[in-house]
Amino acid sequence: MNVQIRETSAVATAASRLAIADCDIHPATRQPSDLHPWLERRWIEHMATFGRPARHGWQSGPAYPKSQPNASRRDAWPPEGGRQGSSLAFMQAQHLDPNNVQHGILNPLGSGQGVQNPDLSTALCSATNDWQLAEWTGKDARLKASVVVNYEDGPAAAAEIRKRAGDRNFVQVLLLTRTAEPLGARRYWPIYEAAAEAGLPVGIHAFGYGGQPITGSGWPSFYIEEMTGHAQTCQAVLTSLVTEGVFARHPKLKVILVEAGFAWAPALAWRLDKTWKRLRAETPHLTRLPSEYIRDHVWWTTQPMEEPEPREHLLDTIGWIGWDRLLFATDYPHWDFDDPTTCLPLKLSEPQRRQFFLANAQAVYGPG
Amino acid sequence: MNVQIRETSAVATAASRLAIADCDIHPATRQPSDLHPWLERRWIEHMATFGRPARHGWQSGPAYPKSQPNASRRDAWPPEGGRQGSSLAFMQAQHLDPNNVQHGILNPLGSGQGVQNPDLSTALCSATNDWQLAEWTGKDARLKASVVVNYEDGPAAAAEIRKRAGDRNFVQVLLLTRTAEPLGARRYWPIYEAAAEAGLPVGIHAFGYGGQPITGSGWPSFYIEEMTGHAQTCQAVLTSLVTEGVFARHPKLKVILVEAGFAWAPALAWRLDKTWKRLRAETPHLTRLPSEYIRDHVWWTTQPMEEPEPREHLLDTIGWIGWDRLLFATDYPHWDFDDPTTCLPLKLSEPQRRQFFLANAQAVYGPG
Numbered sequence: 001m002n003v004q005i006r007e008t009s010a011v012a013t014a015a016s017r018l019a020i021a022d023c024d025i026h027p028a029t030r031q032p033s034d035l036h037p038w039l040e041r042r043w044i045e046h047m048a049t050f051g052r053p054a055r056h057g058w059q060s061g062p063a064y065p066k067s068q069p070n071a072s073r074r075d076a077w078p079p080e081g082g083r084q085g086s087s088l089a090f091m092q093a094q095h096l097d098p099n100n101v102q103h104g105i106l107n108p109l110g111s112g113q114g115v116q117n118p119d120l121s122t123a124l125c126s127a128t129n130d131w132q133l134a135e136w137t138g139k140d141a142r143l144k145a146s147v148v149v150n151y152e153d154g155p156a157a158a159a160e161i162r163k164r165a166g167d168r169n170f171v172q173v174l175l176l177t178r179t180a181e182p183l184g185a186r187r188y189w190p191i192y193e194a195a196a197e198a199g200l201p202v203g204i205h206a207f208g209y210g211g212q213p214i215t216g217s218g219w220p221s222f223y224i225e226e227m228t229g230h231a232q233t234c235q236a237v238l239t240s241l242v243t244e245g246v247f248a249r250h251p252k253l254k255v256i257l258v259e260a261g262f263a264w265a266p267a268l269a270w271r272l273d274k275t276w277k278r279l280r281a282e283t284p285h286l287t288r289l290p291s292e293y294i295r296d297h298v299w300w301t302t303q304p305m306e307e308p309e310p311r312e313h314l315l316d317t318i319g320w321i322g323w324d325r326l327l328f329a330t331d332y333p334h335w336d337f338d339d340p341t342t343c344l345p346l347k348l349s350e351p352q353r354r355q356f357f358l359a360n361a362q363a364v365y366g367p368g
Numbered sequence: 369m370n371v372q373i374r375e376t377s378a379v380a381t382a383a384s385r386l387a388i389a390d391c392d393i394h395p396a397t398r399q400p401s402d403l404h405p406w407l408e409r410r411w412i413e414h415m416a417t418f419g420r421p422a423r424h425g426w427q428s429g430p431a432y433p434k435s436q437p438n439a440s441r442r443d444a445w446p447p448e449g450g451r452q453g454s455s456l457a458f459m460q461a462q463h464l465d466p467n468n469v470q471h472g473i474l475n476p477l478g479s480g481q482g483v484q485n486p487d488l489s490t491a492l493c494s495a496t497n498d499w500q501l502a503e504w505t506g507k508d509a510r511l512k513a514s515v516v517v518n519y520e521d522g523p524a525a526a527a528e529i530r531k532r533a534g535d536r537n538f539v540q541v542l543l544l545t546r547t548a549e550p551l552g553a554r555r556y557w558p559i560y561e562a563a564a565e566a567g568l569p570v571g572i573h574a575f576g577y578g579g580q581p582i583t584g585s586g587w588p589s590f591y592i593e594e595m596t597g598h599a600q601t602c603q604a605v606l607t608s609l610v611t612e613g614v615f616a617r618h619p620k621l622k623v624i625l626v627e628a629g630f631a632w633a634p635a636l637a638w639r640l641d642k643t644w645k646r647l648r649a650e651t652p653h654l655t656r657l658p659s660e661y662i663r664d665h666v667w668w669t670t671q672p673m674e675e676p677e678p679r680e681h682l683l684d685t686i687g688w689i690g691w692d693r694l695l696f697a698t699d700y701p702h703w704d705f706d707d708p709t710t711c712l713p714l715k716l717s718e719p720q721r722r723q724f725f726l727a728n729a730q731a732v733y734g735p736g
Contacts, residue, residue, distance in 0.1 A: 178585050179586070180585075181585065181586040182585045182593070183585065184589075212580055212584075212585075215550055215584055215601065215604035217545060217547050217604055217608075218547070218549040218578055218580055219549065219550075221550075221612060222611045222650055223650055224607075224611050224640070225608060225611050231603075231636070232600040232604055233583065233600075235600050236593070236600055239588070239592075239593050239597070240583075240585075240588055240589075240593060243592050244589060261639055264632055264636070266681060267629065267632040267685070271631070273675070274672060275595045282591055282592060283592060304642060306635060307641070308638045308688075313634060316684045317635070320676075
């Protein structure tokens with residue numbers, strides 16, 4: 001009962017801990033049938049017959065080491081059984097309570113996003129949204145849901161966003177980075193329009209798969225490259241959002257880039273500005289420097305945080321991005337979880353700590 | 369005769385200017401038949417019949433604005449006719465003499481690299497190498513040639529490198545970044561083996577095309593994204609070289625990354641180190657941190673240099689990379705030429721200037 005001991009000692013210290021936001025928590029279903037209450041019978045029968053084929057990257061399945069089943073911490077199996085992340089009680093005991101998480105953003109993965117059949121994808125995403133309300137936010141007010149959408153079908157995604165608009169349990173729209181086209185492309189514009197209209201930020205989480213090699217020079221050989229490559233894809237996504245004019249069209253739209261690092265942001269912005277100054281005739285729909293759109297519209301979750309030696313280099317990077325733009329995240333229950341008590345490789349002032357761990361998230365997502 | 373006036377005044381001041389190296393000069397043929405003296409008749413006939421189909425990126429042709437024909441400066445047309453970069457006399461008058469270029473590295477593009485027919489690609493690359501000797505290095509001792517190779521055929525590329533090994537007119541092997549697979553893959557290993565054996569650095573120039581979308585989330589819409597994307601592809605290339613063990617196998621191999629920026633390097637190295645520390649079991653062939661391989665094996669040309677506001681941010685980045693690792697380059701005659709008299713957005717001490725503009729290149733390529 002090692003887990004039990006760990007919980008007890010952790011809870012004992014929680015009261016004295018700073019309340020935090022965790023902007024990347026992954027809830028899981030115990031089994032696929034958990035979604036059945038919110039699926040029409042036709043889709044249950046469809047999946048029994050045809051399965052739910054999805055675009056696949058990285059060989060034939062998800063790109064995680066098998067030594068970390070479900071990409072998760074080996075101490076995160078719920079004692080009552082089921083996948084890591086599938087038990088609210090155990091998530092509370094292992095993470096929310098001891099780490100004093102006051103504000104937890106749910107980002108369901110494997111939720112139907114990327115499923116090839118567009119109507120099935122839409123149905124699964126919508127069921128996932130109902131499931132978040134019934135099983136998570138309805139049972140623990142600290143948790144907030146993401147509107148999961150079938151992003152490859154812009155109008156269907158927009159309809160799902162409008163369906164959830166106004167429900168304060170939902171605090172963002174969730175997209176993934178590896179899509180059929182870079183996320184600024186017009187097929188995705190209905191999503192941003194609906195999100196802006198609903199006043200919802202758009203969280204764009206690393207991963208997904210759109211059907212092409214994951215680097216600009218083809219398929220790499222190693223998982224290390226796959227992991228590192230998320231930062232590159234996210235650079236392409238941000239470039240696309242800026243260049244296509246998504247921010248120019250929606251001056252109040254907020255985008256949160258989740259789990260793709262942030263230390264690459266200054267170099268990207270510098271390069272974009274330099275290139276745009278010479279080539280701006282190509283994009284008359286942009287009226288400001290690319291870096292200005294990025295500064296005004298983009299937030300970044302911290303996990304996995306880059307860890308330079310010497311650590312002070314990170315301060316230079318954060319100085320460029322802005323302390324108000326970083327949102328603390330653990331990625332619970334995934335294997336590369338960042339522990340809030342040890343993850344920050346820097347000494348912060350008390351106001352900086354409060355901003356970093358809680359206030360920035362409240363400013364983006366609302367007070368909770 | 370504006371050009372004449374410009375030359376004269378420029379030459380007048382050249383003597384007082386610091387001698388510099390230019391590590392990215394693009395010589396061009398006046399017409400394709402310039403290579404015929406070094407091509408077997410069968411290939412001349414083959415191209416007359418079949419052309420020279422190449423993998424194509426970015427729509428149907430090269431990704432340059434049409435307002436800059438041949439991707440070049442509009443003042444770089446040789447007065448005697450022919451494409452920009454095709455006249456040694458004009459290159460001397462417009463660039464080498466006035467800018468006091470003591471050491472100019474030739475990087476021929478469109479040279480047969482990426483041509484689909486493997487034997488034709490090999491023949492064109494080899495003819496390009498002979499042409500560099502006859503038309504350029506043989507006529508101006510300041511210029512040094514690159515061994516252009518058909519990189520998609522590892523053994524053929526290695527044979528071409530071995531053919532040129534020992535000829536001091538060649539100072540590097542030239543590859544491009546967008547290839548069929550990331551450049552650390554085994555199909556390319558014969559290239560590194562032959563380069564290491566010959567004591568030649570490997571220059572990897574942005575551009576090329578390997579057959580897939582140029583970002584990890586598909587095709588972008590704008591040239592600005594294409595230009596910005598080179599930095600992302602180059603990150604994938606460097607990740608691949610490190611992770612596949614190219615540097616671990618060849619402890620003396622030098623790689624120069626050309627025309628893809630450098631400000632992204634620290635963030636990439638931090639992410640690679642963090643990921644590798646957790647996943648090193650996947651790559652037992654690596655015995656050191658990824659960042660250590662990068663520090664020991666990689667140099668970077670400057671053009672196009674990132675230009676942050678405030679400019680001092682660039683100093684932090686260069687501090688990480690190392691002042692000894694940057695090689696000045698203009699990209700002459702291309703449209704985004706960096707002028708050595710104005711490009712450096714920083715105040716440097718005199719020893720730093722000498723290192724940056726000349727000594728670093730001499731350390732990598734030899735004294736000239």
